[in-house]
Amino acid sequence: GQKPQVTKARKSIAQFKLREGMPIGAHTTLRGDRMWEFVDRLITLALPRIRDFRGLSPKQFDGQGNYTFGLTEQVMFHEIDPDKIDRVRGMDITIVTTATNDDEGRSLLRRLGFPFKED
Template sequence: MLNQHSLEEIAEIHNLLGDIKKEYENGIKPILIKNSPKLFKNPHTVPKLKKIQINRGLGAAAQNTNILKKNIEEFEKITGQKPVVTKAKKAIAGFKIREEMELGLTVTLRGEKMYTFLTKLLFFTFAQIRDFRGLSLRSFDKSGNYTLGLKEQLIFPEIEYDDVDQIQGFTITIVMDHGSPKYRSESIDKILNGMILFKFLRFPLNDCGYYDKYESFADINRAWDKKRLLKRKRWSQAQD
């Protein structure tokens, strides 16, 4: 059952972002430069996607050869690339973790594989999440990168229900390449760059209007400083 869009509209959206890399180079980047010439004087300072990292922690289950093999196969199906097995850097006796102990899987996607995975994420995966209400702007970190968690692998089209022994999720980090000059290397600038790029890429952000009430970047900075001081005050009170 279709909610808001007709089949024609859905087809137009798919055609528009059928090749996100091409859309970025020929559409998004020129528009950003044209609309914000002072902000993006140099084309190399326009925010762009650098890589996508997909991680899954397995804990002690990674010691089971069959479970590890099954998870590696899932990663290959979903990402089109063989994952790297992550290992403990040091021993932690309290958690029964030994040095070099296998703990999870990670994949880093770049280039065509990155854009292919992103297209699938935007067009199919998010739509399969039950009660999905969009992505929060608060998931940007200080470097302007975005991290989101997915609770299950069944939302990916490559995974068959009958092949899944255990529901497991992922952590996906979308890493940005800002290339900003030093005078625009503050966290707020990087986060705003990420928000701008996500908006053009049609990411389903659920609180895009969060900053509409502010008239300038200075107002946003003051609001952030106020929140930072409030958190610091609460922390100091909690320690007393």
């Protein structure tokens, strides 16, 4: 549901000091009110706080109308206390839409207020 799932390493990689089964990340799926609240906070508060932000790339659609983008740090969310962060961690965000192609998805997200770069 809407609780984070811990992602664990599938294989050990010595160069990264990584052992099989070690927690390496987390993922969650937001739906309903929590999803809309997150999207609203992302568009109105978090994205404008990114340094040198010039808009999201309009080319990161997957061919089925879904959009994925990455953030390099989590400090743009004001709910996160910077004093409690041990190191900078990024995140990938995937917006899954009911659109059937990239143009429909781009149009939908643009109307929702996503700030895309102009081509």
